[in-house]
Amino acid sequence: MLLEKIVTGHRNLFGVAMITLMTLAGCMPINSPVAPPATPTAALVPVRVGTLPFISNAILKLAEAEGYFAEQGLDVELVLFRSPNELTPLLIKGELDAAAPGLTAGFFNAIAKGARIRAALPLTSFSPTSCSVVSYLARQSDAANGNYDSFAQWQGVNLGVPPAGQEGMPGYLTDMILQQAGLTLKDVTLTPLDTSIQGEALRSGQVDLLYAVEPLTTRLMSDGDVAVLTTGAVVAPDLTASIVAFGPAFLDNPDMGRRFAQAYLKAVRQYREGKTARNVAIIAAHTGLDPALVKAACWVDIPPEGAINADSIMAYQRWLQAQGLLEQLVLPENFIVQGLVEEN
Amino acid sequence: MERWLPPALLLAGLALWEVAARAGWISALFFPPPSAITLTLLRMLGSVDFWAGLGSTLMRLTAGVLIGGGAGLLLGWLMGVSRPLRVALAPLVAALHPLPKLALFPIVLVILGIGESSKVALVALTAFFPMLLNTLAGVQQIDPTHWEVAANYGATGGKLLRRVVLPGSLPMTLTGLRLAVNGALVVTIAIEMLSARQGLGATIWLAWQTLRTEDLYATLVVIGGLGLASNQLLESATRLLLPWKGKP
Amino acid sequence: MHLSVFHITKAFISPRGTISALADVTFTAFQGEFVALVGPSGCGKSTLLRLVAGLLAPDSGQIDFTGWPQPPKRRLVFQDHALFPWMTVADNVAFGLEMDGIDRTDRRQRAIAQLESMGLAGFADHYPHELSGGMKQRAAIARAFVTQPDILLMDEPLRALDAQTRLVIQEELLSLWERRRPLVLYVTHDIEEALLLADRVLVMSGRPGQVRAEVTPPLGRPRDLTGRAHPEIEESKWQIWKLLEEDVRRQIQPQRVTS
Numbered sequence A: 001m002l003l004e005k006i007v008t009g010h011r012n013l014f015g016v017a018m019i020t021l022m023t024l025a026g027c028m029p030i031n032s033p034v035a036p037p038a039t040p041t042a043a044l045v046p047v048r049v050g051t052l053p054f055i056s057n058a059i060l061k062l063a064e065a066e067g068y069f070a071e072q073g074l075d076v077e078l079v080l081f082r083s084p085n086e087l088t089p090l091l092i093k094g095e096l097d098a099a100a101p102g103l104t105a106g107f108f109n110a111i112a113k114g115a116r117i118r119a120a121l122p123l124t125s126f127s128p129t130s131c132s133v134v135s136y137l138a139r140q141s142d143a144a145n146g147n148y149d150s151f152a153q154w155q156g157v158n159l160g161v162p163p164a165g166q167e168g169m170p171g172y173l174t175d176m177i178l179q180q181a182g183l184t185l186k187d188v189t190l191t192p193l194d195t196s197i198q199g200e201a202l203r204s205g206q207v208d209l210l211y212a213v214e215p216l217t218t219r220l221m222s223d224g225d226v227a228v229l230t231t232g233a234v235v236a237p238d239l240t241a242s243i244v245a246f247g248p249a250f251l252d253n254p255d256m257g258r259r260f261a262q263a264y265l266k267a268v269r270q271y272r273e274g275k276t277a278r279n280v281a282i283i284a285a286h287t288g289l290d291p292a293l294v295k296a297a298c299w300v301d302i303p304p305e306g307a308i309n310a311d312s313i314m315a316y317q318r319w320l321q322a323q324g325l326l327e328q329l330v331l332p333e334n335f336i337v338q339g340l341v342e343e344n
Numbered sequence B: 001m002e003r004w005l006p007p008a009l010l011l012a013g014l015a016l017w018e019v020a021a022r023a024g025w026i027s028a029l030f031f032p033p034p035s036a037i038t039l040t041l042l043r044m045l046g047s048v049d050f051w052a053g054l055g056s057t058l059m060r061l062t063a064g065v066l067i068g069g070g071a072g073l074l075l076g077w078l079m080g081v082s083r084p085l086r087v088a089l090a091p092l093v094a095a096l097h098p099l100p101k102l103a104l105f106p107i108v109l110v111i112l113g114i115g116e117s118s119k120v121a122l123v124a125l126t127a128f129f130p131m132l133l134n135t136l137a138g139v140q141q142i143d144p145t146h147w148e149v150a151a152n153y154g155a156t157g158g159k160l161l162r163r164v165v166l167p168g169s170l171p172m173t174l175t176g177l178r179l180a181v182n183g184a185l186v187v188t189i190a191i192e193m194l195s196a197r198q199g200l201g202a203t204i205w206l207a208w209q210t211l212r213t214e215d216l217y218a219t220l221v222v223i224g225g226l227g228l229a230s231n232q233l234l235e236s237a238t239r240l241l242l243p244w245k246g247k248p
Numbered sequence C: 001m002h003l004s005v006f007h008i009t010k011a012f013i014s015p016r017g018t019i020s021a022l023a024d025v026t027f028t029a030f031q032g033e034f035v036a037l038v039g040p041s042g043c044g045k046s047t048l049l050r051l052v053a054g055l056l057a058p059d060s061g062q063i064d065f066t067g068w069p070q071p072p073k074r075r076l077v078f079q080d081h082a083l084f085p086w087m088t089v090a091d092n093v094a095f096g097l098e099m100d101g102i103d104r105t106d107r108r109q110r111a112i113a114q115l116e117s118m119g120l121a122g123f124a125d126h127y128p129h130e131l132s133g134g135m136k137q138r139a140a141i142a143r144a145f146v147t148q149p150d151i152l153l154m155d156e157p158l159r160a161l162d163a164q165t166r167l168v169i170q171e172e173l174l175s176l177w178e179r180r181r182p183l184v185l186y187v188t189h190d191i192e193e194a195l196l197l198a199d200r201v202l203v204m205s206g207r208p209g210q211v212r213a214e215v216t217p218p219l220g221r222p223r224d225l226t227g228r229a230h231p232e233i234e235e236s237k238w239q240i241w242k243l244l245e246e247d248v249r250r251q252i253q254p255q256r257v258t259s
């Protein structure tokens, strides 16, 4: 999910940065405050949740559409964003109560500097048993020629990644692959690519390999001219690659946070029933994707019991630190909400 | 007295900011104190990466302005002297000029590939229009009597262009150049935020990725400095190139 | 060799209406002649010069240059100096020479010499905005003269000058003209100036313009213009004044016509 967010995240970064700055300066609320309902539902607690139009984020839409939040007494307003970049600042500022921001260095740096945001629930989680939302693709002709039979052959390749991918999860996963062959990121060229041209760039030979996120992989594979070399799930089994984070309101009021988690996990249970007509319809509506494509694509694996794999994120942090992107490691008790799911 | 007012106000504002950030009245995460920004800026200025990034930005900016501005200048002159060309192209220019150039970036990428050329092309496209429109306006506002003098004394072709059209439109052309450089700087940074590994825009993107806001502000200071320097440079160039625009 | 203007008409059409500037103008002027044009403001004198210069085309009628190796070189001194603000005075004066393809050092030499003869030697490398109105006017005359045209067209060239300078320049003008004797068409509002300089004075009538009469001053050549009175032209002056009176009166305030 994080990965997808990075992929589509850059589009209107300029606008995003502006809006972010303006919002921070308090000039422009992201939305006028929700008017308290006049009906008996007035007892519900208003909550604002940021979402992105990705398959992973559809879980939030599902919980809202099925009324799971309302069951918990939460009046959730989903605010749709185009890019994940403003989510962290808005969570810190308390404009959003929950959202799935990217696990960027900035997320940890902000906490280290005292920002009151925490990872609460796991979203994208890699597991060796399920499909992978992250794949490394090559042209079918090259793969058939044996150009990429071993990772050692990646020496000198030009790999297309999402914009700013080198400083985040794509860079981390790629580095892990290269390490297996005794290579480092310095042995390859990472080329930041706009989502709109990633497939074209691979086909036309502008890049040799492509770091692709669903549903792009499914889309490209259907034409039969690309091949999957390896996947994120193979490289980093058990990695919690993205999370749902809480802002100050939920941290100050643990009961509200717990109720949110209840609703979320109920949605996860329904989600894990698989590609039912209902789930497909909700995800297609949320993402704006063709239902057939939604059905064919790999859906992110969301763990049913709501446990974040803290060790995997610590390993990722150590990598960020080695890249010079992190001032200090943030320990799990400092970046994960404590006592959220154990108690239910 | 008046001369000291702007810097005094600036200093007072910075001091207030510093105090507010240190006292925690404003979020130091999003508004780090000016002293921290200054230190970051100094550290930046001492790093090789920063200068390499600045070099990339300047290269894209310069190449884009030279190519796009040059084309705009040439077409501006031609449209200025040729009525049929003007009539034929004016609606097209009017329609294309306001298009947000960044929206075309993916298309430019598909056409030109993912290297420097697509970035420079977009910067060039941005520089093209202000240069074209101002040069055209410059040619059109040449005193009709001067056209008559030129015609009466047998000026045609290259001589007409060099001695009458070029200097006559030069004041407006320089205004166009200034607008072109400013617009090109904005677009260069924006493109680098979208898709560059190196450059001031890439530094800004990374600052957001890591939420190192001192880096962000320090880079913004550098970009502001670039804007100031380029305007200063163009002002000197204007004085040098327009000796007849003496102070009245 | 002569210039013949034959039944010329010219009108300007704009969305705000049609202005008939010239109606059926006919005259002939010979090579070596100095012809002055006088007439009320707006009667089409500048338009006539532009037509002869080839900057405008007549609506009907014909302008012929008989006997010249076609077409004769015509250079115009514009009513409002029209120097290029972006060129130095020397470059302005050398502009015509440059367009004629004369090389840099040669044309600069000639331009400087011309400027010297017009009392502008020290201003060669100044820009026009640094000159007084009269100096600009002189530089504009120099620009036309230095090209040695076959036909010199001058549109109120001495308008901006004080009486003394005007006399000096008039003298200078005549001696320059005497040297090569180009055909000169000289537009002026000053009847005396027209009579003192020209071989013939064409008197034009008001809108639309026509040549009403032709007056020949009783002066031989060379002429002495220095400050002295010229009683011999008083008769001609009066004659032209009478011719113009109607038109001129029409242009001044109606109260004075009735008083």
Ligand SMILES: Nc1ncnc2c1ncn2[C@@H]1O[C@H](COP(=O)(O)OP(=O)(O)OP(=O)(O)O)[C@@H](O)[C@H]1O
Pocket: C012, C013, C014, C019, C020, C021, C040, C041, C042, C043, C044, C045, C046, C047, C048, C079, C207
């Ligand atoms: N380019 C033009 N467009 C429209 N009308 C014009 C143009 N040039 C001249 N005219 C009109 O033609 C008439 C004659 O103008 P012209 O300049 O030839 O007069 P003139 O005799 O030179 O006047 P003056 O002594 O005031 O210089 C005027 O009524 C003027 O309004």
Ligand SMILES: [Mg+2]
Pocket: C045, C046, C047, C079, C155
């Ligand atoms: Mg006139």
